[in-house]
Amino acid sequence: MLTITTCKTYPSAPQNLIPVQTQLSNQGIPTQFLPWQETLQSHFILPLAAWDYANFYNEFTQWIKQHENAFINPAELMLWNSHKGYLCDLQNWGVNVIPTLICSTKTSEILTALESHDWPEFVIKPAVGQSGNLVTKLKQREALPNLSAYGEQVVLQPFVPEVATNGETSLIFFKGVFSHAIRRQPPQNEWRANSQYKVEIIPVEVDSHIIETACHILHKLPKIPIYARVDGTIINNTFLLNELELIEPALYLDRWEGATERFVDVLKSRILK
Numbered sequence: 001m002l003t004i005t006t007c008k009t010y011p012s013a014p015q016n017l018i019p020v021q022t023q024l025s026n027q028g029i030p031t032q033f034l035p036w037q038e039t040l041q042s043h044f045i046l047p048l049a050a051w052d053y054a055n056f057y058n059e060f061t062q063w064i065k066q067h068e069n070a071f072i073n074p075a076e077l078m079l080w081n082s083h084k085g086y087l088c089d090l091q092n093w094g095v096n097v098i099p100t101l102i103c104s105t106k107t108s109e110i111l112t113a114l115e116s117h118d119w120p121e122f123v124i125k126p127a128v129g130q131s132g133n134l135v136t137k138l139k140q141r142e143a144l145p146n147l148s149a150y151g152e153q154v155v156l157q158p159f160v161p162e163v164a165t166n167g168e169t170s171l172i173f174f175k176g177v178f179s180h181a182i183r184r185q186p187p188q189n190e191w192r193a194n195s196q197y198k199v200e201i202i203p204v205e206v207d208s209h210i211i212e213t214a215c216h217i218l219h220k221l222p223k224i225p226i227y228a229r230v231d232g233t234i235i236n237n238t239f240l241l242n243e244l245e246l247i248e249p250a251l252y253l254d255r256w257e258g259a260t261e262r263f264v265d266v267l268k269s270r271i272l273k
Contacts, residue, residue: 002029002044002271005036009052016254017048023264029271036063044271045070050248053082054130057151072270073225073246081246084127084155090241093220096213097241101156102127105147113156114140121159126150130248137191162235164191167199168242169206170231171214172251172259174266176224178215180256181206203255206234213239226270227251227263 002024004017013021013033021031034042036050037059045067047053053060061079068075080086087100101117103109114122124144125135128151136145137159147154167185171178184199214230229249232241253259 001042002031002046002267003039003042004031004033004049005039005045005047006033006049007052008035008037009055010049011035014049016250016252019260020253020264020267023260024267027264027268029268036060039063039067042067042070044072046072046267047078048248048251051130053248054126054128054133057082057128072267073227074223077221077223077225078247081244082128083153084125084129085153086244087155087241090217090220090244095217095220095241096239098157098160102153103156105150105152105154107144107147110144110154110156117158119158123155123157123159124150125155125157127153127155159191160233160235160240161191162240163233163242166233166235167202168231169204169210169234169239170229170249170252171206171211172249173215173218173225173228173230174262175226175269176215176218178211179262180252180259182252182255201252201255203252207237209237210234210239217241217244226266 004021006013024031036047039045061082064075064079071078085102087097088102091097091100101113103113119140121137121139123135123137134150164186167183169181169183171181173179181204183202183204185202187198217230218224218228225246229245229251231243231245232239251263253263
């Protein structure tokens with residue numbers, strides 16, 4: 001049995017994952033949708049719609065540890081990926097990442113960190129967050145937002161205007177092999193490339209060297225994930241990593257012919273090995 005986990009906040013099965021369930025079930029792998037909070041026992045777990053975990057972070061990480069051998073992606077990779085401190089690790093491993101600082105939510109610590117960086121505009125976001133929630137752009141010396149909702153730590157990054165103009169390109173990989181790409185283009189006067197901000201989803205072809213760059217990022221990891229979405233902005237033909245998604249990314253399977261079948265094949269190989 002494979003359980004594709006949704007969540008109590010959004011319990012319905014996403015439409016673009018229903019064909020995954022159908023194809024797996026037709027090929028002899030029973031597949032169900034269930035909120036992660038209700039997953040008591042399943043041989044295999046795919047948490048692709050666990051879209052509220054940031055609000056229940058301690059419970060979620062305990063749930064991963066409790067079922068660590070059942071996940072399609074390695075549990076240790078998901079735990080690492082659940083806190084945006086992973087961007088600092090990738091930065092230290094030589095990946096071209098948007099410069100990233102992790103701070104506590106103490107105003108004095110944030111201001112001290114900002115003083116040592118010449119960022120005319122910067123972005124502040126929760127270190128554990130999803131879907132662009134609470135992501136805020138500020139100018140230097142502008143008043144900070146109310147930090148009580150941001151959790152224990154925040155991410156500070158320079159504002160990169162090309163994210164708004166060029167959009168964010170997402171490259172989807174299955175078992176380390178490139179499958180397809182889309183671009184998330186923010187609407188006019190918006191700079192956040194998250195789905196809740198009415199981005200346009202555009203299937204795109206990407207140059208081979210961009211694919212190779214994203215592939216090299218995955219090879220920095222201790223294990224190759226079964227599925228991964230590598231998000232970045234292409235600036236002057238160079239890929240700048242924004243996020244690496246290994247837990248619950250939209251995989252845009254419905255935007256490319258054959259993508260669902262490729263995903264089903266790698267899931268089968270993982271489940272039947």
